[in-house]
Amino acid sequence: MSVKTSDGSSREDVSAAPAPPAPAHGAAAATPGGTRAHAHSVPRVVIESEETGVHLNLGDLWAYRELLYFLTWRDVKVRYKQTLMGAAWVVIQPLMLMLIVTLVFNRFARLGAGALPYPLFAYSGLLLWTFFSTAVSSSTHSLTSNSNLITKVYFPRLFVPAAAVAAGLVDLSIASVILAALMIYYGVALTISLALAPLFVALLTLFALGVGTLVSALTVKYRDLRHALPFLLQFWMFASPVIYPTTIVPGRWRWLLVVNPLTGVIEGFRASLTGEAVDRRAVAVSAITAVIVCALALYVFRRTEDTFADVI
Amino acid sequence: MKMAETVVKIEGVGKAYRIGGLHPGYATFRESLGGLIAAPFRRGKGGGRNTLWALDKVDLEIREGELLGIIGHNGAGKSTLLKILSRVTRPTRGRVEIHGRVGSLLEVGTGFHPDLTGRENVFLNGAILGMKRAEIRRKFDEIVGFAEIEKFVETPVKFYSSGMYVRLAFSVAAHLEPEILIMDEVLAVGDAAFQQKCLDKMRDIRQQGRTILFVSHNMPAVTRLCRRVVLMEAGRVVADGESQEIVNRYLSSTWKTSALREWGDGEGAPGDAVVRLRRVRVCDERGETSAAVDIRRPVRIEVTYDVLEEGHVVAPLVELHNEEGTEVFSSHDTGAEWRRRARPRGRYTSAVHVPGNFLAEGSLVAHVSIVSHFPATILRARESSALAFQVIDRQGGDSARGDYTGPMPGVVRPLLDWTTVVEHAPGAGGTTDGTRGRSADGR
Structure with missing residues (x-):
C-alpha cells in the first residue's frame, strides 16, 4: 500500500500508514478530531478484526x-x-x-x-x-x-x-x-x-x-x-x-x-x-x-x- | 482536482455468526459458568458447524467522491457490511481502513426519544451520530428548516406524524456532513416532494466531494444515481462495475424465468388442442434476452407457439402491467400477414415491438395469451405474469427525464417535443426567462 499524503491525512496517518497493522492504535482508533466538520482534519479509522484482541481505546471516549x-x-x-x-x-x-x-x-x-x-x-x-x-x-x-x-x-x-x-x-x-x-x-x-x-x-x-x-x-x-x-x-x-x-x-x-x-x-x-x-x-x-x-x-x-x- | 484517494479500504473482511442452539446469540449463565471459570470470555473463532459466514473474504476499495451502489438479495451481506463500516459490529476477520467520518442513515430516527421534543431530539440524535454540541447549535435552524417542522420544535416527537418524524430524522443525519455517508433504503420514506429533497441533498453531498454508499432494492434509482455498483451474493462481492451492467446481471439472476420462459414440447404448456405456448421472452434490440432494458431503447416481447390444428385465425396477445398493477397496454397481433388467414400447422414466433422512450421506468409484468378469431374470439392459451422485466432510466439527460432526478409519475414516459417561443421580452437582448423548457417542469 502506498503512503498517503493527502492534505486530508492526520498526523497519525503519516506515522501509521506505512507500517503494518499497528495494534497499539486499537480497534477503530479514531483520531479524536475536535474540528471534524472541516475537511482538512479527516479522521482515520482502522477497524481490526476480533482476532486482534482488546483495545481500551480511551481516545474515543474523549472524542x-x-x-x-x-x-x-x-x-x-x-x-x-x-x-x-x-x-x-x-x-x-x-x-x-x-x-x-x-x-x-x-x-x-x-x-x-x-x-x-x-x-x-x-x-x-x-x-x-x-x-x-x-x-x-x-x-x-x-x-x-x-x-x-x-x-x-x-x-x-x-x-x-x-x-x-x-x-x-x-x-x-x-x-x-x-x-x-x-x-x-x-x-x-x-x-x-x-x-x-x-x-x-x-x-x-x-x-x-x-x-x-x-x-x-x-x-x-x-x-x-x-x-x-x-x-x-x-x-x-x-x-x-x-x-x-x-x-x-x-x-x-x-x-x-x-x-x-x-x-x-x-x-x-x-x-x-x-x-x-x-x-x-x-x-x-x-x-x-x-x-x-x-x-x-x-x-x-x-x-x-x-x-x-x-x-x- | 487530484486523482481520487481511496477512502475506504476493505481487506479480506469476514463476519461469522453463531447459529442454532437453544439460545442463539447469547448463553445463559449456567451454561457457560464452567467455561467462564476456565477461560473468561473466550469467543467462538468461527469455522465450527454452527457458524454462518454473513460476510466472507470481502475486498473492496472505495474512492473519494464516489457514489457506490450496493445491491443484492436479502441476506447477501449488505447490511452486515454496512454495520462493519459504521462500526456497529466488528469483523471476525480482515481489516477496514476508513479515512473520514462515517455517517449512516441505516434507519432514520434511531435514537429519537418519543417523550422528548423535536429540539431535544435534534441535539440528542446529533450527539449520538457524533456531532459536537456547537456544531448542532450552528446548524439547528437549517436542520429544522429542512425538515419543515419549525412550528413543532417544542412538541414531543411522539405527537409527530410519521412523515414529520422521518423528515426530522433524515435532516439531522443529512446535516452531519460526514466524509462518507451510508444510505440504506432511505429513499423509501416520505412523499415525492421530500424524496426529491433527499436526492438533491445527496447530490449536494456528492458535489462537496464526499463519498456515498447507497444500498437499495430500487434498481431504477441505483442505476440512475450510481456510476459504479457492487453486487453481493452469499456474503461475497460477486460483481463490481458499471451500474447498468451490474444491475442487469442482478435482475437476470433474480428472475431467471422472468425474462425468459420455456415450456418444452409437452402437454404441460399453456394451451389447448389448437395452440400451445412454447416460449416467451423479453429481448433488447439486438435480440438478447434481457431483464433490464434501457428506457431509450426499443424492447421486444417474443411469443413462440405451436399451432396444432389447421384452420384457425390465431393472434398472440400481450398485456403489460406496471408495479401498481395498472395495465399499461394490451396489444394483439394485427399484422396484415396473418390478419384474417387461417394458419397452417407449425411453430411460429411473433414479436411485439415496443418503441424506446415509451414505457415508464420500473418493473413491468407481461401476461401472454393466444386467442383465435372467427367466428368467435376464443382464448386458447394464457399465461399470467409470464414475463417480468425492468425499464431503467438513466441520468444522461437524453430521456424524457431530462435533467430532473426525482420520481416521475405516469404510466408511460414518452419523449415528447416541446417548443417555446418568446412572446414578450422585457429589456434589451432579452431571451432569458421563457426559453428553458424542460419537459419535467411541464407539470
Missing part, C-alpha cells in the same frame, strides 16, 4: 465526551417528564424508607446509632444506598433498553451504563437537600470534615460505575443475571451498614463488613457529617476495590462491546 452529557440529560429528562410530582419522587423514596426503618428498628427494636440521631443516620445510609442500587440496576438494564441504538449506530457503548450512573447522581443531589434539612433540624454541628463528603460520593460513584458496567456487559451475554440482580442487591444492602451501625455486628461476622467496599464509603460519609474520625482502613478497602472493579469492568466491557450488536 465523544459530549455524548455522555446528552445521554445523562436524556435519562434525567425522560424520567421526570410526565410524572405528576417530577423530581419529588427522588426525595420521597429514601424519605419513606427512612421513616419505615426508623419506626421498625429505632422505635420497635430500640436500635441506637451512636453519634447521629437514628433518622439522620438511616437517611444518610439510604441516600447513598438508593443511589448505588439504582445506578447498578439501571445501568444493568441500560444496554438492553438502548438496543435500538447499539445495533444501529457506533458510539462508545461505555457511555450507556455510565449515563445511567450519572443520572442517578442527579437524583442523589436532589435528595441531598433533605439530608441538609435533617442536619439542620437535628442541629448537627458543621465541621470542616464535611468537605470530605463529596469525596465519598465520588468514591461511591466510581464503585457504582465499575459494578454497573461490569454487570451490564455480563447481562448482554448472560441474561439470567438480570433476575439474580435484585436479590443480590437486597442481600448486599443488609450486608452493608445502611440501616444499622457496624457496632451492633458481632465479631465473627465483622469480616463481612470489612471486605464489603460499601462499608468504608457509608461509614466514611457519615463520619464526615459528624466530624468523627474516619476509619482509614475501611476507606482504603473501598478505594482499592473500586479501582480494581473499575479496571476489570473496563476490560470486560471492552472485550464484549464489539459484539453487543450481534447478541443483544
Whole structure:
C-alpha cells in the first residue's frame, strides 16, 4: 500500500500508514478530531478484526465526551417528564424508607446509632444506598433498553451504563437537600470534615460505575443475571451498614463488613457529617476495590462491546 | 482536482455468526459458568458447524467522491457490511481502513426519544451520530428548516406524524456532513416532494466531494444515481462495475424465468388442442434476452407457439402491467400477414415491438395469451405474469427525464417535443426567462 499524503491525512496517518497493522492504535482508533466538520482534519479509522484482541481505546471516549452529557440529560429528562410530582419522587423514596426503618428498628427494636440521631443516620445510609442500587440496576438494564441504538449506530457503548450512573447522581443531589434539612433540624454541628463528603460520593460513584458496567456487559451475554440482580442487591444492602451501625455486628461476622467496599464509603460519609474520625482502613478497602472493579469492568466491557450488536 | 484517494479500504473482511442452539446469540449463565471459570470470555473463532459466514473474504476499495451502489438479495451481506463500516459490529476477520467520518442513515430516527421534543431530539440524535454540541447549535435552524417542522420544535416527537418524524430524522443525519455517508433504503420514506429533497441533498453531498454508499432494492434509482455498483451474493462481492451492467446481471439472476420462459414440447404448456405456448421472452434490440432494458431503447416481447390444428385465425396477445398493477397496454397481433388467414400447422414466433422512450421506468409484468378469431374470439392459451422485466432510466439527460432526478409519475414516459417561443421580452437582448423548457417542469 502506498503512503498517503493527502492534505486530508492526520498526523497519525503519516506515522501509521506505512507500517503494518499497528495494534497499539486499537480497534477503530479514531483520531479524536475536535474540528471534524472541516475537511482538512479527516479522521482515520482502522477497524481490526476480533482476532486482534482488546483495545481500551480511551481516545474515543474523549472524542465523544459530549455524548455522555446528552445521554445523562436524556435519562434525567425522560424520567421526570410526565410524572405528576417530577423530581419529588427522588426525595420521597429514601424519605419513606427512612421513616419505615426508623419506626421498625429505632422505635420497635430500640436500635441506637451512636453519634447521629437514628433518622439522620438511616437517611444518610439510604441516600447513598438508593443511589448505588439504582445506578447498578439501571445501568444493568441500560444496554438492553438502548438496543435500538447499539445495533444501529457506533458510539462508545461505555457511555450507556455510565449515563445511567450519572443520572442517578442527579437524583442523589436532589435528595441531598433533605439530608441538609435533617442536619439542620437535628442541629448537627458543621465541621470542616464535611468537605470530605463529596469525596465519598465520588468514591461511591466510581464503585457504582465499575459494578454497573461490569454487570451490564455480563447481562448482554448472560441474561439470567438480570433476575439474580435484585436479590443480590437486597442481600448486599443488609450486608452493608445502611440501616444499622457496624457496632451492633458481632465479631465473627465483622469480616463481612470489612471486605464489603460499601462499608468504608457509608461509614466514611457519615463520619464526615459528624466530624468523627474516619476509619482509614475501611476507606482504603473501598478505594482499592473500586479501582480494581473499575479496571476489570473496563476490560470486560471492552472485550464484549464489539459484539453487543450481534447478541443483544 | 487530484486523482481520487481511496477512502475506504476493505481487506479480506469476514463476519461469522453463531447459529442454532437453544439460545442463539447469547448463553445463559449456567451454561457457560464452567467455561467462564476456565477461560473468561473466550469467543467462538468461527469455522465450527454452527457458524454462518454473513460476510466472507470481502475486498473492496472505495474512492473519494464516489457514489457506490450496493445491491443484492436479502441476506447477501449488505447490511452486515454496512454495520462493519459504521462500526456497529466488528469483523471476525480482515481489516477496514476508513479515512473520514462515517455517517449512516441505516434507519432514520434511531435514537429519537418519543417523550422528548423535536429540539431535544435534534441535539440528542446529533450527539449520538457524533456531532459536537456547537456544531448542532450552528446548524439547528437549517436542520429544522429542512425538515419543515419549525412550528413543532417544542412538541414531543411522539405527537409527530410519521412523515414529520422521518423528515426530522433524515435532516439531522443529512446535516452531519460526514466524509462518507451510508444510505440504506432511505429513499423509501416520505412523499415525492421530500424524496426529491433527499436526492438533491445527496447530490449536494456528492458535489462537496464526499463519498456515498447507497444500498437499495430500487434498481431504477441505483442505476440512475450510481456510476459504479457492487453486487453481493452469499456474503461475497460477486460483481463490481458499471451500474447498468451490474444491475442487469442482478435482475437476470433474480428472475431467471422472468425474462425468459420455456415450456418444452409437452402437454404441460399453456394451451389447448389448437395452440400451445412454447416460449416467451423479453429481448433488447439486438435480440438478447434481457431483464433490464434501457428506457431509450426499443424492447421486444417474443411469443413462440405451436399451432396444432389447421384452420384457425390465431393472434398472440400481450398485456403489460406496471408495479401498481395498472395495465399499461394490451396489444394483439394485427399484422396484415396473418390478419384474417387461417394458419397452417407449425411453430411460429411473433414479436411485439415496443418503441424506446415509451414505457415508464420500473418493473413491468407481461401476461401472454393466444386467442383465435372467427367466428368467435376464443382464448386458447394464457399465461399470467409470464414475463417480468425492468425499464431503467438513466441520468444522461437524453430521456424524457431530462435533467430532473426525482420520481416521475405516469404510466408511460414518452419523449415528447416541446417548443417555446418568446412572446414578450422585457429589456434589451432579452431571451432569458421563457426559453428553458424542460419537459419535467411541464407539470
